[in-house]
Amino acid sequence: MEKLNLQELRQMVSEHFTGSLLESPELLDEKSILKNKHPFKAVFMFGPAGAGKGYILKNVLTGPNGSGTRSLLADFTTANPDERIEEVFPIFGVSTKFVNSAETSDAVDLDMLQQKARLILQNASRAHTANLLSIANPMIFDTTGESVGKMVGRIKQLAKLGYEVAVMIVNVPTQASVERDAQRDRTVGAERTAQISQQFQQEVVALKKYHTSLAGVAGVTMLVDEPFNNIFDLSTGELLKKPTAVTPDMLPDELNPEKNPEAAAHEKAKMDQANQRLQDWVSSPVSNPVGTALLSGMRTLVKASGGKLGQNMNDLVIAMANDKFSSIPEVAQGAKVLSDLGGVTMTMKKKKGGGTKMAAAPGGEQPGIQRAVRGKKNTGADTIRGLTNESLDYSDILEMIRREIK
Numbered sequence: 001m002e003k004l005n006l007q008e009l010r011q012m013v014s015e016h017f018t019g020s021l022l023e024s025p026e027l028l029d030e031k032s033i034l035k036n037k038h039p040f041k042a043v044f045m046f047g048p049a050g051a052g053k054g055y056i057l058k059n060v061l062t063g064p065n066g067s068g069t070r071s072l073l074a075d076f077t078t079a080n081p082d083e084r085i086e087e088v089f090p091i092f093g094v095s096t097k098f099v100n101s102a103e104t105s106d107a108v109d110l111d112m113l114q115q116k117a118r119l120i121l122q123n124a125s126r127a128h129t130a131n132l133l134s135i136a137n138p139m140i141f142d143t144t145g146e147s148v149g150k151m152v153g154r155i156k157q158l159a160k161l162g163y164e165v166a167v168m169i170v171n172v173p174t175q176a177s178v179e180r181d182a183q184r185d186r187t188v189g190a191e192r193t194a195q196i197s198q199q200f201q202q203e204v205v206a207l208k209k210y211h212t213s214l215a216g217v218a219g220v221t222m223l224v225d226e227p228f229n230n231i232f233d234l235s236t237g238e239l240l241k242k243p244t245a246v247t248p249d250m251l252p253d254e255l256n257p258e259k260n261p262e263a264a265a266h267e268k269a270k271m272d273q274a275n276q277r278l279q280d281w282v283s284s285p286v287s288n289p290v291g292t293a294l295l296s297g298m299r300t301l302v303k304a305s306g307g308k309l310g311q312n313m314n315d316l317v318i319a320m321a322n323d324k325f326s327s328i329p330e331v332a333q334g335a336k337v338l339s340d341l342g343g344v345t346m347t348m349k350k351k352k353g354g355g356t357k358m359a360a361a362p363g364g365e366q367p368g369i370q371r372a373v374r375g376k377k378n379t380g381a382d383t384i385r386g387l388t389n390e391s392l393d394y395s396d397i398l399e400m401i402r403r404e405i406k
Contacts, residue, residue, distance in 0.1 A: 033298045033311050037075050038138035038282060040291035042163045044155060046145025046204065047170035048197040049188065050180025050243070052230045053142055056170060060234075064276045072275075072282050076138040079129045133161065135312050136295060145169070146199040148209040159219040161341065162291030166281050167220065168274060169227040171205055173250040174198055176231075180244050219288045221281050223274040229255055229267050237264035290337055297334020304328060313338055 033039065047053045057078070062068035132139060145151050155165050172180075174197040181193040188196075203209050205227050214220045231239060231246045239246045239257065253259045255267075286292055294313050301310030301319055309315040309325070316335040319325035326332060 039136035040286040042139040048177045050177045051170045051172045078140040152213045164219045168223045171227045228270045232264040293337040296330045300330040
């Protein structure tokens, strides 16, 4: 096969996604924080390949007893970097069927190219996700989730950033997972799919590590008490025949309808439970103290600035350089909360004519993030930053969020 230059691929991917993934906050296709229906809300959907995660998100989680015609999560944005593979790989002539065993030189080259290109896409997607989190966008993280420790860490960090998190776990037998992966345009191969599924069966299903690890964690809601086995047509109770058939020989006795006639009803009860909990969770306002303070500050700032500031949590720091905004309690509290997260150092400064105000300090390093204030810069009154005399580096706030979700 033709040798492909990874540096050229990196540049091409970067150029391809500059408009859609690496936007500045002003260019994001964002909803006003005043109209955001579900700010600081995130859902993690875990399940092996072929578990039907995407279908359930769009067509099954519609309300108690499937009463709704619209997904409860229709206003959420899905973060799944692997979906970009199907869009981007063909543009550069890269196969979407991942190499499992690199036994020839061509296979070695393809394997290296696929993995490097996938990493580039993941990094670009992470940057985009950081942008969305900085505007409190409601998110769905759709992933296999077999690495429980890593995912639990991400969930806890999102809660630290002010988000409330709901967790849904979906499962199918390993054989069904392998068969369904083979039918896709984008495949990871039978060997890798089986490894992921087997680890998932042990860590997530048998040991229920998400349930035990997240028990008692503030701001986290488990949508099901046990993993939901997506093996039945919930309307008929019969084993699924599509996209590939689930057969009794794939199932343990407790899920085999030939040996346990109540198996389908038990799984339907789990989905009913998930729908009820999700509806309650979606319809409730954020109660995470960090998220509440940031949201209040952002919305108050939008109104006080006539819409020029407040759509992004970084604006809370920018506002501290302006007496008009720094004196507003909700804005000052939001900026302090962001400071406590490591975004920027806040100090008390004397005001002209007496008194004090909270302001962004122009120095000092925060753990894991460079200082946010970069010095004086006149950016013009027509820009967001033109409202202040301080030029703040937006990338610093994004870096803080990227670190938390990495």
